[in-house]
Amino acid sequence: MAVLGCLKESRIRFYILITALLYVGSTFSQKVQVHFHGATVLSWKVAGKDVLFQSREAIYDNQAPIRAGIPIAFPHFGQWEAGPTHGFARTSRWTLEEGPQKDSNGNATAVYSLVDNEETRQLWNHKFKLTYALVFGDTAFKTTLKVKNTGESTFNFTTLLHNYFRVDDIRSVTVSGMQGLEYIDKTRDFQRFTESRELLTVGEFVDSVYGNTPSSHIIKGINGGRTLHMEKENFPDTVVWNPWETMSPNFPDLGNEEYLSFVCVEAGHVVTPVTLMPGEEFTAVQTLTL
Numbered sequence: 103m104a105v106l107g108c109l110k111e112s113r114i115r116f117y118i119l120i121t122a123l124l125y126v127g128s129t130f131s132q133k134v135q136v137h138f139h140g141a142t143v144l145s146w147k148v149a150g151k152d153v154l155f156q157s158r159e160a161i162y163d164n165q166a167p168i169r170a171g172i173p174i175a176f177p178h179f180g181q182w183e184a185g186p187t188h189g190f191a192r193t194s195r196w197t198l199e200e201g202p203q204k205d206s207n208g209n210a211t212a213v214y215s216l217v218d219n220e221e222t223r224q225l226w227n228h229k230f231k232l233t234y235a236l237v238f239g240d241t242a243f244k245t246t247l248k249v250k251n252t253g254e255s256t257f258n259f260t261t262l263l264h265n266y267f268r269v270d271d272i273r274s275v276t277v278s279g280m281q282g283l284e285y286i287d288k289t290r291d292f293q294r295f296t297e298s299r300e301l302l303t304v305g306e307f308v309d310s311v312y313g314n315t316p317s318s319h320i321i322k323g324i325n326g327g328r329t330l331h332m333e334k335e336n337f338p339d340t341v342v343w344n345p346w347e348t349m350s351p352n353f354p355d356l357g358n359e360e361y362l363s364f365v366c367v368e369a370g371h372v373v374t375p376v377t378l379m380p381g382e383e384f385t386a387v388q389t390l391t392l
């Protein structure tokens with residue numbers, strides 16, 4: 103409990119370090135860092151090895167989006183006329199509503215929230231509440247994102263979990279589940295194509311938006327020669343991104359060689375916007391399992 107005590111103390115600082123007290127013998131098996139800026143899960147270590155990627159050049163100024171872990175895109179995925187790319191959720195300061203604590207199954211849990219404010223309404227004049235619940239089991243990590251329309255008018259949005267997975271070497275990564283699906287290729291003028299490969303590999307700049315993807319993907323080549331199962335509910339789309347050496351120089355907060363060490367496989371509701379009437383709530387879930 104001492105650990106939780108000092109966690110409470112550090113809560114007022116910038117991020118929360120959740121050390122899941124999942125004893126295997128007498129060792130800690132998991133470590134998690136979540137930043138208040140964007141409720142960005144920065145790091146998720148299992149057996150001492152991070153599943154998530156943090157750029158060495160990432161900016162932690164509570165202004166810019168953090169190029170690490172799992173930034174949240176909301177209320178708009180991609181370029182946005184009315185505001186910043188991928189929306190304002192990843193550059194807003196979230197509130198820790200519950201936790202960190204342990205649930206009855208011994209999982210470490212925490213709940214973050216974001217409600218509309220002066221700044222968000224200037225970009226997007228709607229009243230909303232986002233709730234982001236995190237549950238860390240032994241080798242699994244579940245996130246539940248809820249969007250509630252707390253206003254008087256209907257609104258539309260797109261959203262996505264922009265997962266940065268740490269990999270041993272991008273050239274040996276494979277991702278399952280896209281064969282036969284249509285995708286928008288942002289590297290080829292947003293043209294539409296049909297995926298022919300059973301397993302995706304990455305050997306060049308890739309930026310593809312797949313629609314109506316299956317509820318799970320298997321990602322091989324995760325840090326430490328591991329395989330990650332990514333399951334999703336009510337996130338019908340999947341985006342795959344790696345800037346390769348081609349586009350890496352365009353990102354000042356990314357080292358030129360770092361493209362070799364991560365793959366973005368992102369769970370989203372981006373191809374078709376979600377419409378929420380006043381009082382309605384949207385829920386989507388992602389579960390990552392090693």
Ligand code: TA6
Pocket residue numbers: 167180187188264288309341342343353366368
């Ligand atoms: O999700 C893929 C993508 O939309 C790419 O187009 C690329 O821009 C990437 O996100 C990173 O975006 P960011 O705004 O974080 O630089």
